[in-house]
Amino acid sequence: MNHAQLTALGRALRLLGEHGEALGKDTPDAKLHEVKADLKRALDLLEETVTTAAPTTRCAEHPTGPVDEDAPDLCLLCETRRRIARRSKVNDSFTQGRPTTPDETLERTKSRYGVRGDRPQPQQRWLPEMWTGQVWQLCGTPRRDKQEAELFLAAQRRGPHPGMAYRLVHEFTDYEVLRIWGEPHKIDIEPMGNL
Numbered sequence: 519m520n521h522a523q524l525t526a527l528g529r530a531l532r533l534l535g536e537h538g539e540a541l542g543k544d545t546p547d548a549k550l551h552e553v554k555a556d557l558k559r560a561l562d563l564l565e566e567t568v569t570t571a572a573p574t575t576r577c578a579e580h581p582t583g584p585v586d587e588d589a590p591d592l593c594l595l596c597e598t599r600r601r602i603a604r605r606s607k608v609n610d611s612f613t614q615g616r617p618t619t620p621d622e623t624l625e626r627t628k629s630r631y632g633v634r635g636d637r638p639q640p641q642q643r644w645l646p647e648m649w650t651g652q653v654w655q656l657c658g659t660p661r662r663d664k665q666e667a668e669l670f671l672a673a674q675r676r677g678p679h680p681g682m683a684y685r686l687v688h689e690f691t692d693y694e695v696l697r698i699w700g701e702p703h704k705i706d707i708e709p710m711g712n713l
Contacts, residue, residue: 534556537556642689644686648683649685651704658670664688673698
């Protein structure tokens with residue numbers, strides 16, 4: 519939704535609110551037709567601004583994913599992950615490796631961390647970080663959307679007290695610095711250079 523659409527939609531909804539406050543028993547039909555026209559205009563504006571499909575689940579990670587009616591958030595993907603975790607916890611064992619022959623005794627030791635198949639898939643996130651003069655520190659909530667994280671850092675740079683430098687780090691199974699704004703300089707916090 520761009521700024522022009524947002525302001526036009528806000529104006530149309532405020533006008534409808536004013537119509538709602540002015541309604542009474544003695545409202546003439548001409549006024550009701552005016553309300554109807556304004557309501558149609560607001561619905562048309564809303565239709566233009568909504569570009570994505572309506573969410574089918576209550577899951578923030580998979581809003582249009584497959585539906586599982588038994589899941590609390592209606593998300594089949596997240597519920598499958600939770601079921602696998604519960605199953606391995608209830609069985610008190612992780613999935614076994616190669617099958618053993620009857621004459622072979624295999625000593626099974628449980629891994630503290632489980633096996634790859636039992637762990638949920640890693641979540642990819644974008645971490646906005648700020649240079650403090652000594653270290654890079656997280657300066658905002660990790661975002662699932664890269665564009666949203668870049669917009670957040672742009673707003674931080676334009677803010678009243680911007681940092682020396684900002685960077686965007688991509689977190690998946692490993693960390694990768696995507697972009698750095700500004701130049702981080704090491705600042706010695708001791709007076710006289712720690713002499």
